Amino acid sequence: MLALTACASDGPFEGESPEGASGNDTPAERAGLGFTRDGALERVSPVGGERARQAEAARVVRELWEVAGARGAPGEVWTFDYQVHGGALTLLSFRRTSVGVGQGAGGTVEWSGFSRELTRSLSTLAGVKPRRLRFTLKRGPERWRFDLETVRGPVAVHARTVAEALPGASEPRVSDALTVARQLLPASRVPWEGRVHERARLQFEGLRLLQEVELGVFEVQEGSGRRSAPGSADLRMPVVQALLPFANAVGSRTVEVELEGRHVRGEAEPRWRVVAATTLEPTAPSEGMEDIAREYRAMQEDILRHWRQEVEDSARRAGVWSFEQLAYWYVGGFIAKGALGAMEAVAPTVAAVLGKGGAKAAQWFRTVLIRTPPAEREALQRIWMKAEAEGLMALKAGERAELQSLLKDMEHRLRAPITDKYSKDKLREWARQExxxxxxxxxxxxxxxxxxxxxxxxxxxxxxxxxxxxxxxxxxxxxxxxxxxxxxxxxxxxxxxxxxxxxxxxxxxxxxxxxxxxxxxxxxxxxxxxxxxxxxxxxxxxxxxxxxxxxxxxx
Incomplete structure (x- = not known):
């Protein structure tokens, strides 16, 4: 009833009808999909489900094992904090709170025994309501013991909200982590029979761990430093396995890590472990940007879901989101990734309006998108999906040039009359509905x-x-x-x-x-x-x- 046309005053009202325009609409647009009141993304079909929640639980148990369980010594105690939201489990932080009595003491813990009890019941215990869960792992002589509790804390903005069976770490993600680990493990800096402590900050962008590392404190806690234990590339793998779980989150984020390097008498090489890691909470958006930030995060998560599933069919990809959803995504992304400065040279008007942020900027950009030809909309979406999933630095020179060309055409189109019937009909339809x-x-x-x-x-x-x-x-x-x-x-x-x-x-x-x-x-x-x-x-x-x-x- 509300889908009747709104007036454009460029001809008889009764002569214009939106019915013929539906051929260019995306399925999401025809379904009227947008955002719910709490900022969640409306979808054509349901996502998540019991099988996905079980996959989330199984992945968490594997993360606990690779960070703490596989190398834990009797007496060690670790805590892991996860955000639960819609059945999805996102790692927020972990920390070793008690040091063990020494590697090799006590019996060896097997993976099967470690995982059996926890995997069976975790998906049910975690639930779907937003809350923070804390796992406490205590290493006894023969086995690990687990405690699970709810802890206070706001819903983490980088947490996923849809349960899914995440794929294993891809080759690019492992390569990124190995490169970062090489910077974190400086050659020949662990004293013979000594111990060092290091702190650093890492940057994640979508699915990727950026290779720029902000090194912090490095201190020798034991050992004279006169002689260093030799190292090899194999030492990096425990660090890599501790970093990879933080890639399963949303948006741009900073993770602060603490590492321990220790050389034990009788061993040829030192051991390195990440003994603490925390995702830092970002600065809260300004009041005018709250709505953009909320809807943008919802779009980010959906982008990463599709990227992980390697959806290469552009026709399918173009139909997943409505113009409203895309507008919030682009505006939020251009601002969050600091892309507006680079846009000013080719699209000064676009950069100026989007720089104001807020729902009005998104509404304005939606009218820009509808005036953009379908082929150019799809090209922009393809390029920006990659930037969202892997960061702006992942764009190749040709993609950057294509992005600039698309934005330049948008800028030019802003000053040209709207002549195509589809764009005018869609603007009228939105006007009437809103x-x-x-x-x-x-x-x-x-x-x-x-x-x-x-x-x-x-x-x-x-x-x-x-x-x-x-x-x-x-x-x-x-x-x-x-x-x-x-x-x-x-x-x-x-x-x-x-x-x-x-x-x-x-x-x-x-x-x-x-x-x-x-x-x-x-x-x-x-x-x-x-x-x-x-x-x-x-x-x-x-x-x-x-x-x-x-x-x-x-x-």
Missing amino acids: YFEVHQPRLAQALGKDLLGTYQVHHLVPIEHAHLFPTRSINAAENLVGMAREVHSSVNSVWTFVRTNAKHASAKEVEEIARITHKHFGRWFHVLYDPSKSGAALASAEKAALKEVVAVLGL
Whole structure:
């Protein structure tokens, strides 16, 4: 009922119909998918499920084993904090809280025994409600013992919200981690029969661990330092296995790690372990950016899910998200990744508007996307998906050049009239939906089912003149007014006169004419219309408005 067209004032209202435009719509757009009130992403089909939650539990047990269980000594105690959300389990931090009595003491713990009890019940114990879980692992002489408790803390912004069977670490992820581990394990710096402690900060971007490492404190805690224990590449694997679980999160994030290097008498090489790691909480977004940040994180997670599943079919990829979802994703991503500065040279208007952030910037960019040809939308989506999943540095020179070209074309298109029927129909459809559902729901209720179809949604500055105001959203709330069909016919007569007599009206003239229509017809905006009381007044208003328009145009 609300999908009827909104007015563009560039022709008879009854002559425009959105039905023919649906061929270019994505399935998500036709389904009306957007975001729920809490910022979650609406989806065409359900995701997650019991099997996915069991896979999450099995992965967590493997992470506990690779970080602590496989090399733990009797007496060691570790804590692991995970965020639970929708059945998904995201590692937040771990720490060794007690040191063991020495490697090799006590019996050997086998993987099968370590995993059997915990895997069986973990998916049920974790549940799906947002909360933080703390695993405490205590190494006895023969086995590990486990405790599980809920701890206080906000929902981590980088946590996943959809349970899934995550694939194993890919070759690029392992290669990244090996490169980072090489920087963390400096050659010949563990004293003979000594111990060192190191602290550093690492950066994750989507699925990738960036290779820039911020080295911090390095101190020798035992040993004279006169002689160093030799090292080899094999020493890096325990560090790699401790870093990889942090790649299973969302967005850009910083992980602070603490490492211990120890050389034991009688052994040829030192041992390195990550004894603590914590994902640092990012700075809270400003009040105006809260909505963008929330919706952007939802899109980030969906992007990473599809990227991990290696969805290469561009037609499928293009139909997964609505224009609303894509707009929030692009705006949030361009800001979060610091891409706006590089965009200024080729798309200064786009960079300026998006730099303001907030829902208004996303709404504006949605109108830009709808004016972008489908092939270019798909190309932009393909490139930015890679940037989201692997970081801007992962883009090749050709992809960077293509991205700049796409943005340059967007900039040029902002100053060209909107001529294609699909774009105009879609803008009208959105205008009508948002006007009655978001801006004027009480008017929609007062009109009722029968009268609602007779009311028009009009753009004060018509769609045909949108190019004169490139930084404004043509569908902004202040540019939309609802009116009865009779009123709309009179307003349209004014713009038809302008179209006939001033084909190239300036921005100043268009603004003045919009002000004139508001002045003379404003009493009938956003209200129920009674033709028995307003017929004569409406005719007089049209006559007066036309007289003023003639003066503005100098006719």
